[in-house]
Amino acid sequence: MEFGWSPEQSQHRARVRALLARELPADWDDIAVHGPGSDAQTAFSKIFCKKLANEGLLISHWPREYGGNDMTVWDQFIMGEELWAAGEPRGPQYMNVNWIGPVLMRYGNAAQKAEYFPQIASGSVIWCQGFSEPSAGSDLASLRTRADKVEGGYLVNGAKVWTSYAGLATHCFLLARTASAGKGAIVILLLDMASPGVQVKQIPALIGEGDIHEVFFTDVFVPAQNLLGEEGQAWEIITFALQNERIGIPRYAFSRRMLDRAAEKLKADGRFENPVVRDRAGRALALCEAARMMVYRVVHQRATQAPQDAYGNLARWAIIQADHAVNDFMTEFMPEGLLGEDQMQIAHHQRAIAAGIASGAAEIQLNLAARRYLDLPSEPRRGL
Amino acid sequence: MDYDFTEDQAAILGGLEQLIGSLNIEPPKDAVFSAYSQPLDDELTAGGYLDITSQEGFGLLDGALIVEQLAQLPVSVEAATSVLIAPVFLEDTTRRPVAILAGALTKPARFLPMAKTLLADIGDDLLRIEIPEGAVEEVATLFAYPYGRLKNPENLPRVSLGSAQLPTFRRRWRIAIAVESSGLMQSALNLVLEHVKTRQQFGRPIGSFQAIQHRLVMAAELGQAVRWLGLRAAWSDSESDAAIAATFAQDAIPRFCTDLHQFCGAMGLTLEFPLHHWTYRLRALLGELGGSSAQAIAAADATWGQK
Ligand SMILES: Cc1cc2nc3c(=O)[nH]c(=O)nc-3n(C[C@H](O)[C@H](O)[C@H](O)COP(=O)(O)OP(=O)(O)OC[C@H]3O[C@@H](n4cnc5c(N)ncnc54)[C@H](O)[C@@H]3O)c2cc1C
Numbered sequence: 001m002e003f004g005w006s007p008e009q010s011q012h013r014a015r016v017r018a019l020l021a022r023e024l025p026a027d028w029d030d031i032a033v034h035g036p037g038s039d040a041q042t043a044f045s046k047i048f049c050k051k052l053a054n055e056g057l058l059i060s061h062w063p064r065e066y067g068g069n070d071m072t073v074w075d076q077f078i079m080g081e082e083l084w085a086a087g088e089p090r091g092p093q094y095m096n097v098n099w100i101g102p103v104l105m106r107y108g109n110a111a112q113k114a115e116y117f118p119q120i121a122s123g124s125v126i127w128c129q130g131f132s133e134p135s136a137g138s139d140l141a142s143l144r145t146r147a148d149k150v151e152g153g154y155l156v157n158g159a160k161v162w163t164s165y166a167g168l169a170t171h172c173f174l175l176a177r178t179a180s181a182g183k184g185a186i187v188i189l190l191l192d193m194a195s196p197g198v199q200v201k202q203i204p205a206l207i208g209e210g211d212i213h214e215v216f217f218t219d220v221f222v223p224a225q226n227l228l229g230e231e232g233q234a235w236e237i238i239t240f241a242l243q244n245e246r247i248g249i250p251r252y253a254f255s256r257r258m259l260d261r262a263a264e265k266l267k268a269d270g271r272f273e274n275p276v277v278r279d280r281a282g283r284a285l286a287l288c289e290a291a292r293m294m295v296y297r298v299v300h301q302r303a304t305q306a307p308q309d310a311y312g313n314l315a316r317w318a319i320i321q322a323d324h325a326v327n328d329f330m331t332e333f334m335p336e337g338l339l340g341e342d343q344m345q346i347a348h349h350q351r352a353i354a355a356g357i358a359s360g361a362a363e364i365q366l367n368l369a370a371r372r373y374l375d376l377p378s379e380p381r382r383g384l
Numbered sequence: 385m386d387y388d389f390t391e392d393q394a395a396i397l398g399g400l401e402q403l404i405g406s407l408n409i410e411p412p413k414d415a416v417f418s419a420y421s422q423p424l425d426d427e428l429t430a431g432g433y434l435d436i437t438s439q440e441g442f443g444l445l446d447g448a449l450i451v452e453q454l455a456q457l458p459v460s461v462e463a464a465t466s467v468l469i470a471p472v473f474l475e476d477t478t479r480r481p482v483a484i485l486a487g488a489l490t491k492p493a494r495f496l497p498m499a500k501t502l503l504a505d506i507g508d509d510l511l512r513i514e515i516p517e518g519a520v521e522e523v524a525t526l527f528a529y530p531y532g533r534l535k536n537p538e539n540l541p542r543v544s545l546g547s548a549q550l551p552t553f554r555r556r557w558r559i560a561i562a563v564e565s566s567g568l569m570q571s572a573l574n575l576v577l578e579h580v581k582t583r584q585q586f587g588r589p590i591g592s593f594q595a596i597q598h599r600l601v602m603a604a605e606l607g608q609a610v611r612w613l614g615l616r617a618a619w620s621d622s623e624s625d626a627a628i629a630a631t632f633a634q635d636a637i638p639r640f641c642t643d644l645h646q647f648c649g650a651m652g653l654t655l656e657f658p659l660h661h662w663t664y665r666l667r668a669l670l671g672e673l674g675g676s677s678a679q680a681i682a683a684a685d686a687t688w689g690q691k
Pocket of ligand 1 (some may be wrong): 102128129131132136137138161162163164165207211212216248354357358359360361362363364367
């Protein structure tokens with residue numbers, strides 16, 4: 001047991017930091033305030049991801065046979081930590097490399113790999129995740145979007161909601177169903193967002209520009225070769241995908257950076273001498289560091305190829321607490337930031353208020369951990 | 385970054401488990417508020433567990449793992465101070481058990497009834513006081529540690545260790561609070577998990593009610609966070625890590641203890657049910673070194689400074 005970094009890991013972190021210092025433009029904070037899905041950040045992601053690719057860092061955690069570099073789990077994670085703390089200059093493309101790619105590696109056929117990997121590896125495509133629907137949120141299996149079998153493929157009709165990055169996406173990882181009920185009737189379609197019949201509408205929200213959308217499908221034809229895996233296999237694939245997604249975002253790293261920044265500001269204003277302020281800052285700090293240590297435990301499990309348990313759900317709960325604490329601290333002691341004085345604080349606020357909802361609601365994490373981590377008997381109920 | 389035990393750590397903890405097993409330690413059958421185990425103390429001393437940090441190849445983290453494991457027992461023994469704090473300040477480490485105190489010398493302190501040495505943080509100095517027979521009166525308490533108070537502290541010879549020692553003393557104390565809390569939380573949680581899986585109401589185990597499940601997961605999360613923060617602090621022995629770990633622990637203790645007792649109903653309020661042997665040690669740790677705000681301010685100061 002030890003809680004330090006090896007010299008190689010420290011070097012790797014320094015390399016990522018140096019790259020960020022070199023490649024992020026002077027007005028990066030102005031670009032990053034709108035969130036990974038904004039026009040500006042999506043546009044920048046295409047420049048930045050190409051640079052990462054040139055440095056061999058975009059997909060370096062992928063296996064060599066897929067163009068990666070077999071980078072270790074820890075090195076991949078260190079990179080994610082640094083990039084998220086910096087405001088995620090990969091924009092929406094973190095999804096491509098973190099889970100779309102790995103899912104395709106495991107379940108895609110040769111033609112799909114040949115088509116999608118070079119695009120992802122060059123940093124030029126944007127994928128979105130078409131899971132949630134108006135009547136299927138936490139209860140994902142109740143989704144209704146239809147994929148009716150027709151000559152040569154599927155005809156898709158229905159609607160998705162809360163779809164991040166859909167406005168600028170080139171592809172969608174789409175869930176739909178071939179029959180009216182059951183997990184077994186769900187299929188995964190790799191959809192070209194330029195297909196006729198796809199309509200995207202941005203949803204005005206508290207969480208910033210360009211993040212969430214409605215996506216409507218009217219008689220959208222998807223060729224049979226765009227089916228991922230077999231019919232009937234979708235739930236297994238979704239479970240694998242969500243495992244890769246769930247703690248993919250080291251949110252506490254951004255919260256910790258914001259808290260450091262808040263302390264400096266409050267000191268400069270003479271407000272940090274107030275012990276009440278320091279008390280509250282110290283508590284928020286403890287929550288950030290708790291989330292970090294819980295997440296590292298999950299990464300350690302992955303790095304040592306130990307079987308995955310529900311520790312990730314527990315860690316998600318810790319992450320949510322940290323995001324909320326830092327946000328609440330700044331809202332209480334630095335309200336001026338939300339009154340237009342600090343764009344980064346507004347950006348953090350917009351991320352933090354979604355922390356307990358996006359990628360699986362907080363209570364669902366508690367449900368899963370109750371059953372799978374504490375081994376408690378299940379409450380008679382349907383679904384999760 | 386490695387969350388697994390090294391071979392040495394696994395061997396030491398395995399040995400400790402055997403030692404504990406050989407003593408057949410059970411929750412006390414009598415209706416007592418606390419139980420101190422002298423036989424366990426004797427065995428730990430004989431087995432060299434308490435001076436692990438001075439042994440070649442071992443350090444504070446290994447000591448912390450021992451303290452954490454001992455805290456899981458339903459009986460108490462003075463290990464945290466002897467292992468994590470005293471080696472820095474005692475010339476003769478056999479003069480133990482060691483009690484610790486912050487504030488006036490007349491304040492009650494854990495383990496004082498059996499302590500041979502007291503280390504006292506009196507604000508501007510760290511004092512070491514050897515405790516002769518008969519110098520301590522016992523203090524009756526709900527807390528599940530033996531507590532005592534010096535009868536006439538002014539009459540006892542003392543060694544001034546100097547204010548320069550205070551940061552180290554407080555840092556190690558904070559680490560001890562977190563690490564001991566971690567062990568206590570694990571056992572308390574395990575007991576309550578067992579209870580909610582077997583206790584039936586409305587025709588089902590109460591642990592199948594979501595209202596209870598969610599709060600138990602939150603309690604589990606608190607326990608795990610205390611664990612990793614405490615062990616990291618023992619590994620780094622740094623001011624900020626130690627203060628962060630103690631902040632989290634003391635911040636978590638009230639919620640953790642209240643919920644765990646709640647789920648055991650009236651049974652949880654009895655001395656027959658052993659939960660209090662862990663939760664009333666946690667509640668004792670809650671107020672140490674000034675409580676959670678003092679730790680949080682220390683964490684902020686160690687991390688950012690005041691100016
Ligand atoms: C910023 C953001 C980005 C998103 N991006 C995407 C995306 O790209 N693609 C996509 O498909 N989706 C996306 N989502 C949707 C997200 O996955 C859902 O919001 C989430 O799964 C919760 O579903 P819901 O909003 O319908 O809430 P609901 O499921 O209606 O939940 C509301 C509340 O009820 C609770 N609840 C529900 N069921 C239970 C239960 N069994 N026990 C206890 N409590 C329960 C929930 O925990 C929550 O507190 C995004 C959401 C946000 C906020």
